[in-house]
Amino acid sequence: MKFEHFGTGIIKGLAVTLRHLFRKPITTQYPEQKLTTSRRARGNELVWDITKCTACGTCAKACPQGVIRIVTSAKPVENRYVVEKFEVDTGYCIFCGLCVEACPFQSLLMGYSYERAKYRRHEVVHTNEMLLPSAKRPASGYMYPKLAKALPPQTLLIERDEVKG
């Protein structure tokens, strides 16, 4: 006759929760405290490098949603195409990254940021200059591991203590 089912499980459970009481809470208090996302994150925006773009339109063809509109014109002097309008409707974008993967000249990159909520529908449509990279709109290392190496490493939950305010 074994003596085992007399509340030992309950006492063990209570001991577990009691130990939790003395642990640091794992909550990240979001607006004040932000964790760095993965270096290869697909943020909800696209970053477009105008200098590398040859207006080939591969990105627009690769897009399963038909989100990218690209208007080009020929520039006979330099014997190349120029982009007149490059428009991404991020409202329909599914952030699959196929356009980035399709781009032969590393001209289109996934963005890094995730706070892109807007109040008006037209604000989620990004055109020309709005797509250019800047300090506020860094490109993520999606598809390009060399770019990823330059970015700050992701904050893991175990290292979150270093993230302050």
Next chain:
Amino acid sequence: MVLNPGLGMEYHWQALPPDWPGNFWWHWLAFSVIILAFVLGLVMGFIWLERRGIGRFQIRLGPNRTGPFGLLQPIADAVKVLLKENIVPAAADKIVHWLAPLVAFVPTLMIFAVVPFQDGALLADLNVGVLYIVAISSISTVGIFMAGWSSSNKYSLLAAMRDVATVVSYEIPVVLSLAGVVLLAGSLSLNQIVMAQDIPFILLQPLAFLLFFIAASAEINRTPFDLLEADSELVAGFHIEYSGMKFALFYLTEYAEALAVSAIIATLFLGGWRGPVLPPWLWFVGKVVAVFSVMFWIRSTLPRVRIDQLMALAWKFLLPLALINLVVTAVQVLAWPEASLWAMVPVNVAIMAALVVTWSRLLKLGGGRVEV
């Protein structure tokens, strides 16, 4: 052996006269105000403490946005709930639906009439205090059943019927475990019981304490026994169809009941207002908060029991142990030498351990033992 209440004991704090600030009506007014303030204030405190405490038990932070440490959270909740629309279902029994929150809340408030905050500081020092508590606390169930019935909602009714089943089953171990304390103290008055606790009764009656704690938690539907509010199966239990102020009253009742049970446990088992140095009311509040902390510690730990487990625990475990405890206590009260009262502590702890360990073998569920 009956412990003589109040004999040969010097208190640092004087006993209050029975009609303390003046005459009968001043006494009535003063303690009504004190009880209302005590209940509402401590319920607010409990809501905050429970939400923050459970957060910490689950390695979260809990609400911390409203005021320092989230202290204003219960007030924000209250304001929110008061501004909500009062919705009554078309098919509801309107009068009963309106009356149910009151019938549930008022008896809970009435329990505090006999709980002493200090020597003699209570609304009515009834000489049948414990009986009064047992009687009055059951009336809340009528309110809950009225709520479940009048909502004309199958989930409400199911939850209310579960609550009635729980209370009917668990009332018996509650009363029997209280009887042990009453035997030991030789009085039903809560003030006299506190006076009799030169040794807190949790030490002299550990088994009664355990049984009362489990049974009372079940009766007020605290989490391991929260079948009637089982969110995952009954939506929200008996108060699905309630909103606004009426819902707030049920919420208040729930916490007022937890406060009442904490206060009764503190009074009957932990020595009530007695304690060194600090003023008696502070000891009392401290003990109440301590008991409640254990309650939400258990809530943060244990999952909900099934209805058959609930009934089996009451009838196969709590009831026989409460009966045995009553007999053992009766024999001890008659035969134990009064001089060696402290020797009773290890004996009773040993009896409790032996009974719990052996009786657990008999607690079978669903027709056979399920080894997990």
